[in-house]
Amino acid sequence: MSSAMLELILEATLDTLYMVAVSGVIAAALGVPLGVLLYVTRPGQILAQPLSNRILGIVTNIGRSIPFIILLVAIIPFTRMLVGSSIGTSAAAVPLTIAAIPFVARLVEGALNEVPPGLVEAAQSMGATPLQIITKVLLPEARGGIITGLTITVVTLISYSAMAGAVGGGGLGDLGIRYGYNRFNPTVMLITVVILVVLVQGFQMLGDYLVRRTDHK
Incomplete structure (x- = not known):
């Protein structure tokens, strides 16, 4: 295999990692709070709405x-408005x-479901505010499940990034279609x-390791 092809493979791998990292970080920053809201606003919960x-x-x-x-x-119009293009890794x-x-x-909502209700009730009986319950009880107790969920998300994003690459998003999917197929x-x-x-296995192993280190159950 030529050095030019090796450079293309390296570049495509880095592009895939970039897409997964950017989307994963933003999705975690917005998805975790949304999951918490879905849980705490249920009927009977601490912020029932x-x-x-x-x-x-x-x-x-x-x-x-919606299928990806x-x-x-x-x-595409929203993507073009946001990043100025509908093609490339940033657009994907x-x-x-x-x-x-x-x-x-x-x-995240599913992970919070595993927190024993008695812990929340105990915190309420001691006068904890809803924010304190969320930050001191719910999130710490559900930490292992949340990390597992984020690991699943990253693995899913890797497969989605390959699909995006097939329609001009760059990365390994684009490389496989253009230079392979x-x-x-x-x-x-x-x-x-x-x-x-290899990427999937690596992220899954990292996620499993973090769960073992942080889950105190």
């Missing part, structure tokens, strides 16, 4: 139900982020698949 909870739930479910390939095309990060936010929110070069396609598998 049934109507607001229902609206948030509907919006989140709509975001999760359709979302990728549907928000926009739909990746939008797809990941509701995904993270539901995973279109040029009938199975070696390049195999290399991109192997790199994607």
Whole structure:
């Protein structure tokens, strides 16, 4: 394999990591608070707002139900307005982020469901405010589940980034299509698949390690 192709593979790998990092960080920053809101605004919870909870739930479910390939095309005008282009890694990060936010929110909500209600009741009996309950009880107790959810999100974003690359987003997906499939070069396609598998395994192992280090249960 030529040095030029090796450089392309390295560049495509870095582009994929860039897309996943940007979308993952923003999705976590927005999705975790959204997941907390979905949980605490339920009927019977510390900030019960049934109507607001229902609206948030509907919006989140709509975001999760749109297939990524359709979302990728549907928000092209928004992507172009935001980053100035609908092609490239920065452009691909926009739909990746939008797809990941509701995904993270539901995973965080699920992690919070595992927190024993007795802990919240104990904190309330000691006069803790809702914010204190969220930051001192709910999030610390659900930390392992939240990290697991974020790990699942990153793994999903890696596969989505390959899909985005196939329609001009750059990265390993773009490399596999342009230099592998279109040029009938199975070696390049195999290399991109192997790199994607390695990335998935690496992030999954990192997530498992962090869960073991932080989950005190």
